[in-house]
Amino acid sequence: MPQDSAQPDQPFDSVDDVSAKFASAGYIADRRVATTIYLQSKLDKPVLLEGPAGVGKTELAKTLAKVTGRRLLRLQCYEGQDETKALYEWDYGKQLLYTQLLREKIGEVIADAPDLAAAVERIDAQDSVFFSDHFLAPRPLLEAIRGEEPAVLLIDEVDRADEALEAVLLECLGEYQVSVPEIGTYVAKVPPYVILTSNNTRDLSAALKRRCLHLFLDYPDAERELEIVRSKKTGLPDATARQLVEVVRGLRELGLRKNPSISETVDWARTLAVLGVEELTAEVVSDTANVVLKYERDLNRALGVLPSLVDPNRELPASVGHGHGHGHGHDHEDPPPDEPDGRAKRAAKDKPGRHDGYYGSPSQGSRSFGSATRRRPG
Ligand SMILES: Nc1ncnc2c1ncn2[C@@H]1O[C@H](COP(=O)(O)OP(=O)(O)OP(=O)(O)O)[C@@H](O)[C@H]1O
Numbered sequence: 001m002p003q004d005s006a007q008p009d010q011p012f013d014s015v016d017d018v019s020a021k022f023a024s025a026g027y028i029a030d031r032r033v034a035t036t037i038y039l040q041s042k043l044d045k046p047v048l049l050e051g052p053a054g055v056g057k058t059e060l061a062k063t064l065a066k067v068t069g070r071r072l073l074r075l076q077c078y079e080g081q082d083e084t085k086a087l088y089e090w091d092y093g094k095q096l097l098y099t100q101l102l103r104e105k106i107g108e109v110i111a112d113a114p115d116l117a118a119a120v121e122r123i124d125a126q127d128s129v130f131f132s133d134h135f136l137a138p139r140p141l142l143e144a145i146r147g148e149e150p151a152v153l154l155i156d157e158v159d160r161a162d163e164a165l166e167a168v169l170l171e172c173l174g175e176y177q178v179s180v181p182e183i184g185t186y187v188a189k190v191p192p193y194v195i196l197t198s199n200n201t202r203d204l205s206a207a208l209k210r211r212c213l214h215l216f217l218d219y220p221d222a223e224r225e226l227e228i229v230r231s232k233k234t235g236l237p238d239a240t241a242r243q244l245v246e247v248v249r250g251l252r253e254l255g256l257r258k259n260p261s262i263s264e265t266v267d268w269a270r271t272l273a274v275l276g277v278e279e280l281t282a283e284v285v286s287d288t289a290n291v292v293l294k295y296e297r298d299l300n301r302a303l304g305v306l307p308s309l310v311d312p313n314r315e316l317p318a319s320v321g322h323g324h325g326h327g328h329g330h331d332h333e334d335p336p337p338d339e340p341d342g343r344a345k346r347a348a349k350d351k352p353g354r355h356d357g358y359y360g361s362p363s364q365g366s367r368s369f370g371s372a373t374r375r376r377p378g
C-alpha cells in the first residue's frame with residue numbers, strides 16, 4: 001500500500017497516526033501497541049511480542065508491512081533449525097551446474113599446470129567466483145538486510161528456536177548486518193522493522209530481550225475485543241456481540257486448557273450470525289461452544305457454567321453444583337473467600353515466567369474456576 005504523505009522510512013507522524021493506519025488495515029491497536037510501533041519506527045529497534053496464542057502477534061507484523069508498504073519476510077522458527085535456514089546457504093545445485101557448463105574453461109585454467117598440486121592451487125585462486133553473491137541463496141535474515149526494498153522481518157515463534165540460533169539473531173539484530181566470510185559484510189541500507197513473537201514456551205535470553213522493545217500482548221479488554229469483532233463484520237447484531245464478548249471473557253477465567261483467543265471470538269460471532277441468532281441464550285451458546293473450545297475437558301467444564309455466563313443473574317439448579325452438569329465428581333476447590341474473580345491468577349501475570357501455562361498447566365485454573373459461577377449480588 002503506497003504511503004500518502006509519509007516518507008517510506010518515516011511512515012508515522014504520531015502514535016495516533018499508527019492507530020489510525022492500523023485501524024484502516026483492519027487491526028485494532030490499543031495505545032500501548034501503537035506507542036511501541038511508533039517508537040520502533042523512530043528508534044529502529046526490534047519489537048519482541050509475547051503473549052498467549054491468538055492475540056494478534058503475527059497479525060501485527062503483517063499489518064505493519066501492509067501499512068508501511070514494506071515487503072514482509074518471515075522466518076518461522078522451529079526446534080533444531082540451523083542458521084543456514086535463517087541466514088543464507090550456498091546454492092550447491094547452481095554451483096555444480098556451472099562447473100559442468102564451464103568444464104572447458106576450467107580445463108583451460110589448469111591445462112599447463114605441471115602437477116596436481118599446482119592445478120589445485122589454480123582452482124583455489126578461482127574459488128571466489130563460485131563463492132560469490134551469484135551463488136548465494138539468501139534466507140530471511142540476509143534478505144531483510146541485503147534486499148533493495150525495505151522490509152518488515154517477522155521472526156515468528158522465536159521461543160521454538162534453539163539458543164544457538166538466538167545467538168545468530170542477536171548478532172544480526174544488534175547491527176543490522178550479516179557477514180559472509182567469503183564475500184564480506186552486508187549492511188542494511190534501510191534497517192528492517194523486526195518483529196519477534198514468542199508464546200513463552202521457554203525463556204528468551206536477557207541479551208535478546210535487552211535489544212528489543214518488549215510488548216506483552218494479552219487478551220484485550222471488552223471494549224477493544226468488541227471493536228475487533230465489529231471490524232470483522234461478522235453480521236452479528238452489536239448487542240449480541242457485546243454479550244458474546246462477555247461470555248468469552250468469562251470462559252477465560254475458568255482456567256481452561258486452551259483459552260478462547262480473539263480469532264475464536266470472531267469465529268463464534270460468525271457462527272452465531274450464520275444461525276441467525278439475535279439474542280444469546282444458554283442453549284444456543286452451549287450448542288455452539290465447540291467453535292471455541294477444542295478440548296473435551298474444557299467443553300465439559302464450560303457447559304456447566306455457560307448458562308450463568310449468558311445470564312449472570314440465573315441461579316443454577318443445585319444438582320449442577322459448581323458447574324459441570326454431567327453428574328460426576330471432581331476435586332475442584334471452591335475459590336477461597338479472599339480470592340474472588342481469578343485475582344490471584346491475574347496477579348501472577350506480573351511475575352517473571354508469568355505466562356507459563358498458556359498451553360495449559362494442569363494446575364492453572366481450578367482455583368479461579370468458581371469465579372464464573374458467582375452470582376451478582378442481589
Ligand atoms: N487487534 C486486532 N485487530 C484485529 N484482528 C485481530 C487483532 N488481534 C487478533 N486479531 C485476529 O486474530 C487472529 C489471530 O491472530 P494471530 O494469528 O496474529 O495470533 P498470534 O498471537 O500470532 O497467535 P499464535 O501465538 O497462535 O501464533 C488474526 O488473524 C486476526 O484476525
Ligand SMILES: [Mg+2]
Pocket residue numbers: 057058059156197
Ligand atoms: Mg502467530
